[in-house]
Amino acid sequence: MFLFREIFKELRHFQRDGVPLAVLALIVIRFLIAIIGILFNASLLYVAVNTYDLQGSCNFLIAFNAFCLVIFMPFMSISVFNHSLMPVQTCFWWELVPMFFGNLFMVSTLAVAFDRLLSVLLPAWHTSQNKEFNYLGSLLTLCILYAGCIVYFCYAALPQLTADSPTVICLNPSDSYQGGIGTILFVVSLVVVTLCILCYAIIWVIVRKNRTKWNGTFTMKILTSLSVLIFIISFGYFFAIVIRIISSLWKIANFAYITFVSSMFSTIAMAANAPVLYIYSSDYQNALRQHFPRLFKPQQRQMRGSNAFNNNNNRNWATLSLAAVDRTTRVAPINVRGAAAETKRQGNGQN
Numbered sequence: 001m002f003l004f005r006e007i008f009k010e011l012r013h014f015q016r017d018g019v020p021l022a023v024l025a026l027i028v029i030r031f032l033i034a035i036i037g038i039l040f041n042a043s044l045l046y047v048a049v050n051t052y053d054l055q056g057s058c059n060f061l062i063a064f065n066a067f068c069l070v071i072f073m074p075f076m077s078i079s080v081f082n083h084s085l086m087p088v089q090t091c092f093w094w095e096l097v098p099m100f101f102g103n104l105f106m107v108s109t110l111a112v113a114f115d116r117l118l119s120v121l122l123p124a125w126h127t128s129q130n131k132e133f134n135y136l137g138s139l140l141t142l143c144i145l146y147a148g149c150i151v152y153f154c155y156a157a158l159p160q161l162t163a164d165s166p167t168v169i170c171l172n173p174s175d176s177y178q179g180g181i182g183t184i185l186f187v188v189s190l191v192v193v194t195l196c197i198l199c200y201a202i203i204w205v206i207v208r209k210n211r212t213k214w215n216g217t218f219t220m221k222i223l224t225s226l227s228v229l230i231f232i233i234s235f236g237y238f239f240a241i242v243i244r245i246i247s248s249l250w251k252i253a254n255f256a257y258i259t260f261v262s263s264m265f266s267t268i269a270m271a272a273n274a275p276v277l278y279i280y281s282s283d284y285q286n287a288l289r290q291h292f293p294r295l296f297k298p299q300q301r302q303m304r305g306s307n308a309f310n311n312n313n314n315r316n317w318a319t320l321s322l323a324a325v326d327r328t329t330r331v332a333p334i335n336v337r338g339a340a341a342e343t344k345r346q347g348n349g350q351n
Contacts, residue, residue, distance in 0.1 A: 027079045027171065030264050034073040037271025041066040041073070043292060044274040044284075051287040057130035057139075058119070058222060061112045062277075064140070068105035069270050072098050076267070079171045088178050089158050091170035096151065099173035104147040105270070109233065110192050111139045112226060113199035120206045150185060157181040172263060193237050196230050225280040232272050236265030 048054050048063035075098035086094075119126040129135040154176060168175045177185050203223060240263055277284040278296065288296040 023169075026261060026264070030267050031076050031080050033264070033267050033271055034076040037267065037273075038070060038073045040271055040274035041069040043288065044277065045070060047284065047287045047291050050291060053283060054287055055131065057115050057126075057136055058112060060136060061108060061115055061139070062273075065105060065108045065112060066273055068101045068108060069273070072101040072105060073267075073270065079169070085167040086170055088168055088176055091168050092154060092158060092176040094170050095173040095176055099154065099176070100147050100151050102173050103150045104143055106189065106192055107143045107146045109230065110196050110199075111143055113196045113230065115139070116203055116223065116226060117199045120203050150188075153181055153185070189237075190241075193234050197234055200227050200230055221283065222281055225277050225284070228276050228280060229269075229273065232269040232276070233266070236269040239265055 044066040045063050048059055048066070054063075075095070078094055092099075115126075115130070119130070157178070157180075170176075174182075174185075200223075204227070207220065207223065243261075274284075274288070278288050279285075285296070
């Protein structure tokens with residue numbers, strides 16, 4: 001609640017003086033990052049749908065996760081084109097769709113972690129079920145129910161806000177999380193992120209105890225990528241929390257600037273899905289190269305250049321070798337004739 005009071009204090013200054021230019025610049029920068037994230041996640045979704053090797057529950061959930069971000073991130077343009085102060089009720093309706101898909105993204109990230117945990121704890125069962133509709137349908141149903149409940153609780157809390165409810169700059173869905181419901185949803189989000197971290201920690205402990213069993217498996221190949229992703233997401237989330245708490249306790253000036261800058265780490269984390277999978281997962285690397293050859297084949301171009309360089313070297317060595325052989329064949333007869341003449345002189349001397 002103390003955080004909310006500090007934010008509202010800053011917003012009253014905005015209401016009196018207008019939205020500063022620095023905030024507008026940060027809004028535009030965040031939207032540019034979001035555009036990059038939309039392109040990356042759209043390419044990831046396209047590759048997952050059109051690549052046969054990327055089948056199974058984990059890849060399906062990763063694609064679903066990217067789909068949520070493709071829907072969520074374009075709504076960041078709202079703050080670019082409408083950055084005026086508005087009642088929190090109005091902000092709720094503006095952020096209704098991104099609120100649903102943003103929470104759906106977060107809980108689907110937990111679903112990916114839970115799916116990987118099942119693949120390690122119950123490998124035989126998971127292998128038989130990971131492509132079954134009942135298994136994936138159950139996970140998706142739970143995810144949709146979670147996101148739907150978050151939206152409903154926010155909607156149910158709207159009548160409790162009085163006519164003089166605080167005004168907000170509608171930058172994120174969380175801007176409409178006010179009062180007691182805001183505190184509850186903050187704790188729920190914290191629990192979801194913590195569960196993701198806990199799942200991957202358990203997976204790493206199990207895998208490291210029996211490396212020979214898991215080496216070369218899909219779980220081992222994708223585990224590094226997913227761990228890096230959840231690290232980036234959790235870092236952005238917890239870093240934003242720490243920054244907000246510190247800045248509010250120390251009563252730092254321009255508190256609203258700091259809270260908005262800290263939220264940009266979450267946007268960067270959302271845009272990092274495809275790059276991280278491309279770097280750490282050979283399956284996604286090959287798929288992205290196959291479907292987007294002009295964008296994802298720098299290493300092959302380098303290899304072709306290296307091969308051309310090696311071929312030139314080989315041709316040069318071959319030329320030098322032939323020249324050496326040619327010189328040897330020309331010198332050899334001269335040496336033979338010289339040896340024969342010397343032998344003849346020695347014979348005449350003896351006679």
